[in-house]
Amino acid sequence: MSKCGRKKYMRTNVRHMTMETVESQQDRSVTHSVAEHSSAHMQTGQISVPTLAQVATIAETDDSAESEVIDSHKRREILSRRPSYRKILNELSSDVPGIPKIEEEKSEEEGTPPNIATMAVPTSIYQTSTGQYIAIAQGGAIQISNPGSDGVQGLQALTMTNSGAPPPGATIVQYAAQSADGTQQFFVPGSQVVVQAATGDMPTYQIRAPTTALPQGVVMAASPGSLHSPQQLAEEATRKRELRLMKNREAAKECRRRKKEYVKCLESRVAVLEVQNKKLIEELETLKDICSPKTD
DNA sequence: TAATACATCCGTCAATAGCC
DNA sequence: GGCTATTGACGGATGTATTA
Numbered sequence: 001m002s003k004c005g006r007k008k009y010m011r012t013n014v015r016h017m018t019m020e021t022v023e024s025q026q027d028r029s030v031t032h033s034v035a036e037h038s039s040a041h042m043q044t045g046q047i048s049v050p051t052l053a054q055v056a057t058i059a060e061t062d063d064s065a066e067s068e069v070i071d072s073h074k075r076r077e078i079l080s081r082r083p084s085y086r087k088i089l090n091e092l093s094s095d096v097p098g099i100p101k102i103e104e105e106k107s108e109e110e111g112t113p114p115n116i117a118t119m120a121v122p123t124s125i126y127q128t129s130t131g132q133y134i135a136i137a138q139g140g141a142i143q144i145s146n147p148g149s150d151g152v153q154g155l156q157a158l159t160m161t162n163s164g165a166p167p168p169g170a171t172i173v174q175y176a177a178q179s180a181d182g183t184q185q186f187f188v189p190g191s192q193v194v195v196q197a198a199t200g201d202m203p204t205y206q207i208r209a210p211t212t213a214l215p216q217g218v219v220m221a222a223s224p225g226s227l228h229s230p231q232q233l234a235e236e237a238t239r240k241r242e243l244r245l246m247k248n249r250e251a252a253k254e255c256r257r258r259k260k261e262y263v264k265c266l267e268s269r270v271a272v273l274e275v276q277n278k279k280l281i282e283e284l285e286t287l288k289d290i291c292s293p294k295t296d
Numbered sequence: 297t298a299a300t301a302c303a304t305c306c307g308t309c310a311a312t313a314g315c316c
Numbered sequence: 317g318g319c320t321a322t323t324g325a326c327g328g329a330t331g332t333a334t335t336a
Contacts, residue, residue: 247320247321248321248322251320251321251322251323252322252323254322255321255322255323255324256323258322258323259323
């Protein structure tokens, strides 16, 4: 059995005990309850946060208590959805100063997708089969970003050259790649289709007319309104799906980032409240000592 | 040292919230 | 009501720690 296959087998068996599931349980029951708990008990200064082990115990207890035949719908009813982390955190921050708010719109460091956050109003964003993003702004400006790089470092501006003898109806675009021989060509006959050509180490992209035969693994974009044939409709559906997946991929990343931030804020809040609680207890003890009648 | 257990990240799907 | 954003759930991939 291969390593991968073995892991697959194990995953299915230990699924409910992994950290991710604990995290999920924490999302649904504990983290949620911490949020409610902290806001409900903040006035008293008492707060308790279950450990991960406790969370796992809670999850196990719940599983054993409930019948195994609980279907997903019923579970979803029980685990009703709560507002977004942003909303919860902002509500918390409005109650207590010192808790940072999650920004509605991310500044330069966070955008969706991150590497093309600073580009000038792209009309279309595509992702190639290698994961790179290609954005076509109004006017035909093209920008490419590599998913692995941070911020805008992966952003590479293209410059129109119109040099040589381009194919009929096409404009050759070039951009200066990192390596000396990394020049890539882009054919832009109206920004209809972006094609990643089959290559070796260095990927190439083409933007072709929608009627051009496309190689495999192409993320294509056809202008809406000009779709008639079933093939074009299928291609449009594929394109929409790719776009939806890309957006959801970025949304999931952003959601996880917010979730981490949310949990961090709750943890820091717990720490602050614990210190406050300790101080209050000490103060109470001091007052007791002062006020208690002395016995000689 | 291989096998196993655990932790973490990621992509995707689906349900739901919320806006227009 | 339709559309988009958000997020829980699931499973795969991979890295690290532990154990026999």
